């Protein structure tokens with residue numbers, strides 16, 4: 391019944407893809423192959439992460455510029471505020487605006503492990519700073535399973551509301567595997583008057599061992615059924631890929647049935663799985679009208 395369940399969003403779903411700056415020449419090649427493969431499905435935007443405290447903001451900016459030039463897609467840099475002053479952030483924002491960038495994913499960034507004091511700026515402050523510079527389209531992060539530093543779920547929800555009230559126009563969630571948790575979170579957002587789209591962040595999991603480490607740090611639950619699904623596959627990447635595709639497609643199917651029609655893919659710079667899931671959603675390369683003209 392997957393076809394029937396996906397029927398409602400066929401052709402209507404919007405997708406976006408997230409990439410990260412490659413560290414080697416070979417990784418750079420993989421990134422560009424992925425961008426070229428995914429660009430024809432016409433995502434609403436693509437974004438490129440920036441490692442807070444990495445001092446490599448220029449690399450994010452360079453990739454964003456190249457994506458814009460090569461594909462014409464809306465390319466959104468991630469920007470963190472934990473490692474910059476208000477004046478620096480304003481100047482970065484002006485530079486972005488002057489080079490034609492209109493969409494920014496505004497984040498606080500993770501605190502360095504050595505941090506002892508509360509950060510001077512949170513993401514809601516960054517949204518205000520960006521707004522004070524220009525009329526950016528701003529996305530922010532949301533946490534269906536609560537951000538690890540938040541004292542409680544309500545505090546974290548109100549934090550998202552502060553970011554939206556400051557001028558964010560959509561929220562992208564941390565990845566998750568329990569669809570029910572996402573749906574309850576969406577309902578709680580609506581109940582406190584958050585009226586922007588809460589876009590699920592979809593992570594097709596090809597490296598399960600890495601996921602376990604990352605999930606612990608980010609407070610994301612990895613359900614037992616997932617442990618079972620990847621059992622015995624540590625040395626079998628082909629089967630892991632198929633399992634990953636199956637799980638992500640199933641999630642997207644259930645979310646579609648619940649009325650979700652926008653999906654953000656954590657691609658990890660690979661195109662295969664995101665492309666296949668988009669295909670199942672009916673998000674496919676546009677047929678050139680020149681063929682029929």
Ligand code: FAD
Pocket residue numbers: 438439440441442468469470495496497498499500501511512513514530531532537538539540541545546549553562563564565591
């Ligand atoms: P905030 O919204 O500022 O929240 C951080 C924490 O502080 C929360 O627990 C919140 O409840 C709490 N809080 C907020 N305001 C206050 C206050 N006034 N007093 C006390 N506590 C407060 N990281 C990167 O380094 N680079 C990236 O490119 C990147 N991209 C991401 C993309 C997405 C879609 C997501 C979901 C996360 C991304 N991250 C990235 C990770 C993110 O930077 C971390 O999760 C970070 O710890 C929190 O960022 P935030 O923007 O959610 O912060």
